[in-house]
Amino acid sequence: MLLKVEDINVYYGAIHAIKGVSFEVEEGEIVTLIGANGAGKSTTLKTVSGLLRSKTGSITFEDKDISAVQPHKLVAHGLAHVPEGRRVFLQMTVEENLEMGAYVKNTGVEEGLAKVYELFPRLRERRRQIAGTLSGGEQQMLAMGRALMSEPKLMMLDEPSMGLAPILVDQIFEIIQSLHKAGTTILLVEQNAQMALSVADRGYVLETGKVVKSAAAQALLKDEAVKAAYLGG
Amino acid sequence: MVFFSYLISGISLGSVYAIIALGYTMVYGIAKMLNFAHGDVIMVGGYISFCAISYLSLPPAVAVLLAMVVCTVLGVLIEGLAYRPLRQAGSLAVLITAIGVSYFLQNAAQLIWGVTPKIYTSVVSFRLPNSLTRLGLSSEALVTVLSCVVIMVALTTFVNKTKMGKAMRACSEDKGAAQLMGINVNATISMTFAIGSALAAIAGVLLCSAYTTLLPTTGSMPGIKAFTAAVFGGIGSIPGAFVGGLLLGIIESMAKAYISTDLANAIVFAVLIVVLLVKPTGLLGKYVPEKV
Ligand SMILES: Nc1ncnc2c1ncn2[C@@H]1O[C@H](COP(=O)(O)OP(=O)(O)O)[C@@H](O)[C@H]1O
Numbered sequence A: 001m002l003l004k005v006e007d008i009n010v011y012y013g014a015i016h017a018i019k020g021v022s023f024e025v026e027e028g029e030i031v032t033l034i035g036a037n038g039a040g041k042s043t044t045l046k047t048v049s050g051l052l053r054s055k056t057g058s059i060t061f062e063d064k065d066i067s068a069v070q071p072h073k074l075v076a077h078g079l080a081h082v083p084e085g086r087r088v089f090l091q092m093t094v095e096e097n098l099e100m101g102a103y104v105k106n107t108g109v110e111e112g113l114a115k116v117y118e119l120f121p122r123l124r125e126r127r128r129q130i131a132g133t134l135s136g137g138e139q140q141m142l143a144m145g146r147a148l149m150s151e152p153k154l155m156m157l158d159e160p161s162m163g164l165a166p167i168l169v170d171q172i173f174e175i176i177q178s179l180h181k182a183g184t185t186i187l188l189v190e191q192n193a194q195m196a197l198s199v200a201d202r203g204y205v206l207e208t209g210k211v212v213k214s215a216a217a218q219a220l221l222k223d224e225a226v227k228a229a230y231l232g233g
Numbered sequence B: 001m002v003f004f005s006y007l008i009s010g011i012s013l014g015s016v017y018a019i020i021a022l023g024y025t026m027v028y029g030i031a032k033m034l035n036f037a038h039g040d041v042i043m044v045g046g047y048i049s050f051c052a053i054s055y056l057s058l059p060p061a062v063a064v065l066l067a068m069v070v071c072t073v074l075g076v077l078i079e080g081l082a083y084r085p086l087r088q089a090g091s092l093a094v095l096i097t098a099i100g101v102s103y104f105l106q107n108a109a110q111l112i113w114g115v116t117p118k119i120y121t122s123v124v125s126f127r128l129p130n131s132l133t134r135l136g137l138s139s140e141a142l143v144t145v146l147s148c149v150v151i152m153v154a155l156t157t158f159v160n161k162t163k164m165g166k167a168m169r170a171c172s173e174d175k176g177a178a179q180l181m182g183i184n185v186n187a188t189i190s191m192t193f194a195i196g197s198a199l200a201a202i203a204g205v206l207l208c209s210a211y212t213t214l215l216p217t218t219g220s221m222p223g224i225k226a227f228t229a230a231v232f233g234g235i236g237s238i239p240g241a242f243v244g245g246l247l248l249g250i251i252e253s254m255a256k257a258y259i260s261t262d263l264a265n266a267i268v269f270a271v272l273i274v275v276l277l278v279k280p281t282g283l284l285g286k287y288v289p290e291k292v
């Protein structure tokens, strides 16, 4: 098992945001967490990457307990997190952003850049441009490229399609699939359940901080309750 | 020629402000806090170099280096002991703590070195030819301006070209995202305090060399002026600290020369207010574009 999250409980002060969530991601899979706004998807990812702490349970990555590891040390373990809202460094150039993605690496930065530019030719054209001047879709590409620079084993994507035009959403999902084919395991958080389930192997449905359903993605696509709640009927 | 000599003294004073302003601006850029004790680190730098030269008879270059080392350690300690525990606290709590640290340093200096002013011997030992000094150019002014330029170039290169410098910029924009890149945010903040405090030591030496009296409160007024310079130039911006510092020094010097010595400070602050009314982010403050 690449990632195993067991019984985590996360609080924001008095707010109990995550209530005993467990899930796992096998190497080579695309796993998706779907759920409405406020269900706790982002909180779950932030807890895995150490930005938030769980009061209970455990998080193991490649059989190592990482629940107490400081967030900046997790990249070196092979974990990358593309946060909600992209969070690229707006005042830095595209290439500087990518260099930051390779911050923990001492070698292979040039090769990493070449790979990312091959995947996102748009970023190569704009390498000297300040990230704040990119469009939303380009910023999403940059955020993903930046995460790839650390050559992660597991890439966690938080709502990569948020706020993008439909054509760009398709493009982003194609890239997710090609990353997966190239060997990256993916944990995908989405409100766009239709798209997420169509590329994923398995899915978990999150409702107000709890996992209410988990099944193969194809099965969830056909599930009446999921259809009604998340797939527009 | 009188105008020229006022201009030189303004540029030289402004260069000291600029060096101090860098400390304010870098710390503000990264820790988003106003380190009120920064001015007092200047004073500590002054006393350390004074002791090294007058009591230990060390050569000036060694004295400067010693002052830099002590101030660097002091800056990192202040951050770690006083500010780090308040990382999640409100900005008012941090500001009050910073004022407390400032008083603590002044009182500690009073205990150690007393309240009688020390007469500082300039670290600059060479003398310029008479043709230059007649224009109002002193060797101290020359060293001060050159130091400021060298520091500016070095720091700009560091921040824009090195991996560590880029990590500092990343932290100043978004600490959460920086952590996700593997950047140790606490270590980066410590390093920022270290750099700012080492610069404060240099500023202390230059200031005392030019004005020769040293008191526990020596750092306060230059500290406040340099903070003003940082805001004037655009807080968070390194070139802004440079431009703000120089302009502030020149305005102050001209105001003293042509308007009134007593009103000089008031004029400096009036100019600041006007600039902020016209451009709230300061002269070179950045407009950050936001995209959804
Ligand atoms: N910083 C915060 N402080 C307090 N409550 C928060 C904070 N962030 C999220 N929450 C709450 O936690 C719950 C889960 O939020 P989140 O994980 O962002 O949901 P999702 O990503 O699924 O939209 C929501 O009820 C939200 O209001």
Ligand SMILES: [Mg+2]
Residues within 6 Å of the ligand: A038, A041, A042, A043, A084, A159
């Ligand atoms: Mg979210």
